[in-house]
Amino acid sequence: MISEWQNHKAQLRYYVEKRIDDVDAVDDILQDVYIKASGNLHQLKSKGSLKGWLYRIAYNTIMDFYRARQPYEELPEDLVSEEDDTGKQARDELAECLRPLIDELPEKYGTPLRLAELEGVSQKEIAEQLGLSLSGAKSRVQRSRIKFREQMMACCDFEIGQDGITEYSPKDPNRNKKC
The missing domain is CATH 1.10.1740.10 (RNA polymerase sigma factor, region 2, helix turn helix motif)
Incomplete structure (x- = not known):
């Protein structure tokens, strides 16, 4: 060598x-x-x-x-961390935008999706509330998500980036249904 x-x-x-x-x-x-x-x-x-x-x-x-050698700046000692759940308000606003689309789903799919995604109810509790088995509730939530996604894709065009959805626009601005 x-x-x-x-x-x-x-x-x-x-x-x-x-x-x-x-x-x-x-x-x-x-x-x-x-x-x-x-x-x-x-x-x-x-x-x-x-x-x-x-x-x-x-x-x-x-x-x-x-x-x-990349330079970096020391963080100030008095730097205060933000609240643990800074995205709560954004999630609440998004939930309000999605609620009309979820309401358009048949009740069989809209209710489990609303409980799971908007209200944060566990799938075990969803099963109890709807009188389903746990595996039945899980399947219902999954099917609800698929139907909701199909509905969203039929309604809007989405631009997806590294951080998720970055832009969207209605496919038909004159559409009567809420998109």
Whole structure:
């Protein structure tokens, strides 16, 4: 490994120097590359790919160097945490928007969905209230969710992002039903 390292060391140094803004860190990064390469030499598939493998290790080590340097600000000591349930008001508003759509479902599906999703009733309690078995209540809630989703998709176009629904618009603004 040492002889192969010596063959590529000058090129790797140049590669690292061009990508690092701290000239004092170049030797440290090269040393890390050598340590990582010699410790993982058993992972090298063929000797012919050594140069590319060393460059990949160098690239990853450079990325680690920059990740470690990312600046951060200390949080102030007097920072007060927000209330535990800051989304309650938003959920309540959303529930009021969804309630008319749920009301359009047949009672067989609307009641379990309303209890489970809007009122936070457990499925065991739903079973007791509706005179169903627990598995029957679970099935009813699942079928209700499917029917509700179908109703929503028929009513509106949704834009879904990483944080869930980011935008929606009615498919037919003149529709008589509440969407």
